[in-house]
Amino acid sequence: MSTVTKIENPETEPRVKAVFDDIRATRKSDFINNMWLYLAFDADLLEKTWSEVKAVMATPSALDPVVKEMLYIAVSVTNGCSYCAHSHTAAAKAKGMTTEQHADLLRVIALAAKTNQLAVALQVPVDAAFDADRQA
Numbered sequence: 001m002s003t004v005t006k007i008e009n010p011e012t013e014p015r016v017k018a019v020f021d022d023i024r025a026t027r028k029s030d031f032i033n034n035m036w037l038y039l040a041f042d043a044d045l046l047e048k049t050w051s052e053v054k055a056v057m058a059t060p061s062a063l064d065p066v067v068k069e070m071l072y073i074a075v076s077v078t079n080g081c082s083y084c085a086h087s088h089t090a091a092a093k094a095k096g097m098t099t100e101q102h103a104d105l106l107r108v109i110a111l112a113a114k115t116n117q118l119a120v121a122l123q124v125p126v127d128a129a130f131d132a133d134r135q136a
Contacts, residue, residue: 002038010040019043019050026058033087066095074109 011017020032020040039046057068069092076084089102097105128134 004038004041006034006037007040010037013040013043015043016040016046019046022054023050026054035083035087066092066097066101069095070097070101070105073105074112077109078113 007013007016011020020036023032023036024030036046036050039049057065057072061068063071069088072088073085073092076088089097092102
């Protein structure tokens with residue numbers, strides 16, 4: 001259940017149509033997923049969000065596209081975002097994530113969650129060797 005009403009024909013708004021056209025061109029697909037359809041209630045928010053997503057996720061960088069998607073999955077799981085966990089798992093698979101890589105990712109997510117909780121519960125102080133300022 002959404003907190004906003006999905007716009008019936010969002011592409012009648014020129015700014016929304018421009019963003020959707022850019023999404024289609026960038027992804028080389030006619031599919032506009034619900035995230036963008038629901039963000040279309042506010043053209044400014046849609047434009048800004050797509051611009052950031054395109055810059056980070058669709059622009060070549062030091063990280064491989066599959067790695068970016070896997071990181072997005074990990075953060076989405078940690079934040080409890082079912083929509084993002086589903087959509088970025090599908091994206092990672094489409095970009096070549098194997099079943100074995102997915103299983104490994106889930107093991108890392110589970111381990112990190114456990115050890116993070118232990119470190120928080122124990123209030124373990126950060127080692128001086130891990131302080132970037134001390135290593136300078």
